[in-house]
Amino acid sequence: MTPVRGLPAATATAHANIALIKYWGKADDDLIIPVTPSLSLTLDALYTTTTVRFGAVAADTATLDGEPVTGKAMARIVALLDLVRQRAGIDLAAEVTSVNTVPTAAGLASSASGFAALAGAAAAAAGLDLTDRELSRLARRGSGSASRSIFGGLAVWHAGTDDETSYAEPVADPTGLAEKLAMVVLVLDAGEKSVSSREGMRRTVQTSPDYRPWVEAHAGHLDEALAAVEAGDLPRLGAVAETNAAGMHATMRSAVPPVDYLTDASRAALQAVRDAREAGLPAWATMDAGPNVKVLTSAGRAVEVDAWLRDRLAASAPGLATVVAYAGPGLTVTREATA
Numbered sequence: 001m002t003p004v005r006g007l008p009a010a011t012a013t014a015h016a017n018i019a020l021i022k023y024w025g026k027a028d029d030d031l032i033i034p035v036t037p038s039l040s041l042t043l044d045a046l047y048t049t050t051t052v053r054f055g056a057v058a059a060d061t062a063t064l065d066g067e068p069v070t071g072k073a074m075a076r077i078v079a080l081l082d083l084v085r086q087r088a089g090i091d092l093a094a095e096v097t098s099v100n101t102v103p104t105a106a107g108l109a110s111s112a113s114g115f116a117a118l119a120g121a122a123a124a125a126a127g128l129d130l131t132d133r134e135l136s137r138l139a140r141r142g143s144g145s146a147s148r149s150i151f152g153g154l155a156v157w158h159a160g161t162d163d164e165t166s167y168a169e170p171v172a173d174p175t176g177l178a179e180k181l182a183m184v185v186l187v188l189d190a191g192e193k194s195v196s197s198r199e200g201m202r203r204t205v206q207t208s209p210d211y212r213p214w215v216e217a218h219a220g221h222l223d224e225a226l227a228a229v230e231a232g233d234l235p236r237l238g239a240v241a242e243t244n245a246a247g248m249h250a251t252m253r254s255a256v257p258p259v260d261y262l263t264d265a266s267r268a269a270l271q272a273v274r275d276a277r278e279a280g281l282p283a284w285a286t287m288d289a290g291p292n293v294k295v296l297t298s299a300g301r302a303v304e305v306d307a308w309l310r311d312r313l314a315a316s317a318p319g320l321a322t323v324v325a326y327a328g329p330g331l332t333v334t335r336e337a338t339a
């Protein structure tokens, strides 16, 4: 049998994003339509590069950092590939090769950069020429937060009501605030999270008495955050981001059974962030579906904030690793030239 070379490969790089105003809860599980809109900052230091080639293998395969992807994680990749194949009218298996600089599934937004890169690479490899909005909608089907990783800087994901209307786009940023922001990521635990965001959300929406009140407050949080961006006001943005994230985690803790991503190290880190602020540093905390704490700060003082927090946490979190990240770019895609 002659080896099949397949269609030209495409490679995409997408950066992780951290939500300042969170997505937590789905209105539609299949289409991944969120209950709330969300606002995020894309980060330069955390990213995924993925190559997809259709037609060179007999069945879909994927590797992540050289290891074969199996089980549920593979099923999610195949589901996204199916959407692309359907749209392109092709019936070829795909070979997916992915390299991550983000610790996988530790609440460090690996699914955001991962599915944004997969959407970009798979669409291009299938010969589709999609707009950023179409790519955002496609990435959303893999992981909700991935819809925002198509864009650099600050992005808002409009909740919408159906596949067409639920997409992310860049936020109007008249003062160029994104470029003045940074995030100090406190990697307290790089292991896999115990409860997936999918399960954590489902349980919260169905059982937490605090979920509806959080959703009701959420619209005001987003308005306040967008007004802060409009005004180029980091302290105002930081304050509302911290409130929104703390509220999200409170909804999880009152779910049945509770979902609690905070460890003792997380609590110590949150206290350290409050102490940093008391000491006059610009620092506001946010957390996602894992124990790690991300600290919103200014680009100009990020190194100082990082050093201050590492020093403060040296005793309580001896294994602490940190990443200082700045605003990152949107998705880039390259397609192999045809022979």
Ligand code: PMV
Pocket (backbone or CB within 6 Å): 018, 019, 021, 022, 023, 024, 038, 111, 112, 143, 144, 145, 146, 197, 198, 287, 288, 289
């Ligand atoms: O996209 P998912 O299923 O990984 O959900 C991410 C949800 C949070 O990270 C907790 C919040 C957000 O808006 O990114």
